[in-house]
Amino acid sequence: MKDPIIFHIDVNNAFLSWTAVYLLQNGYTKDIRTIPSIIGGDEKTRRGIVLAKSPIAKKYGVVTAETIYSAKKKCPNLEIFPGNYRWYYQKSKELMEYLKQYSPQQEQLSIDECFLDMSGMDYIYKDLIELAYKIKAEIKEKFGYTVNIGIANNKLCAKMASDFEKPDKVHTLMKDEIVTKLWPLDVGDLFMCGKKTKEELNKMGIYTIGDLARADIKKLERKFKSQAKYLQEAARGIDESKVEERTSKNQSISVTETLPYNYTDSEKLKEILFRQTEEVCRELRQKKLFTKTIGVIFKNSNFISYSAQVTLENPTNHTKDIIKKVYEVLEENYKEDEIRLIGVRLSNLVSEKKEQISLFEEDNNKSKEEEDSIQETIDNINNKFGKSILKPASLQLLGESKSKKNEIWKEKNSSKKNQKSTKTDAN
């Protein structure tokens, strides 16, 4: 049997390229890809990190995820542009649609990259490498930005190949090229070998991908347990996974938000959680899914994260049910520390409701159906306007919950505080 042929297509500096295209289309005369520039968050609201950088900014040593403050020190004439996520989403969809014409077997890995399974396509396109160059040129002409394309016999190698030299390049990493092209690279360049893993490997005397490929598996297993097998196989360019659309198996939907300043007031936190819950619930219903597990995510002023969750007996997609649980989780788990970031996560998602209907609750079930239809109407209106302009009166009340409930909560929490705070300190 012939080896599979996989393409990995990756947009060069996606956020910066897409913003450049946007600006040029809207009358901006400068191409921000040709100057020292970055896409960055707003420092005033504490989102001041680098999301993408231009090649010139990179030459100054600017790296993704560093603070804008530090980037500016490296490169004083740096120009900073805000992100435009709605536009990025549009650009992403447009690209994926375009690429589908070359192979129906597509897997999107992130907003700006995907795999195409091109196995057998050499019957249609004589030379697949030539085709890659054609796709690359077409994207540039049609959409106004460049991509890298990696070609290999599996997903992992295609992904590694597209990362080789940027921008605007086609690279191959076929079976017979692994030793020469992959093995000399730093082990930290291997997909899924992050900072921590690299440090551990270096301690064992493993510095290149080749070192890892030749390392003693027993030794690796002692340190990395079941991850050892993956690591060594990856280093040897082995990956059997198929190109397939992401299923909703272990999906989750979440929203988190860094607050403009640290909050300690639970009522303030509830206001944020309320808005976030509406957001994730709307997405849940749009995807026609139901959630079983509802969680709250915290990050305090010391950058220590913690989270808590509850699992329901029956999946739901009602904002009303979910917000109640969100508040419960908050009340049970907030350590009264200074909160920098807070968020809501829905996980354990299922596509069917499969409710256990109690024989004794017929009336209740009827009212649930009514609630469903009210919720649907509200969603339709809100989706049309893109915002939560409408909410059921019952939710309004929950959102503004104050007074008595709060008092009870404070009492409950102060008795709990002593047990829980030790945990934070230990971290």
Place this chain on the structure above:
DNA sequence: TCTGGGGTCCTAGGACCC
């Protein structure tokens, strides 16, 4: 003027059941 946001996957430990 320090350190984003949305995800996936894995692991360890506890509860509970047989």
Place this chain on the structure above:
DNA sequence: TCTGGGGTCCTAGGACCC
């Protein structure tokens, strides 16, 4: 009045990706 062991579900936390 000795304290097994497998399976499943759940929680919390951490590593990693872009």
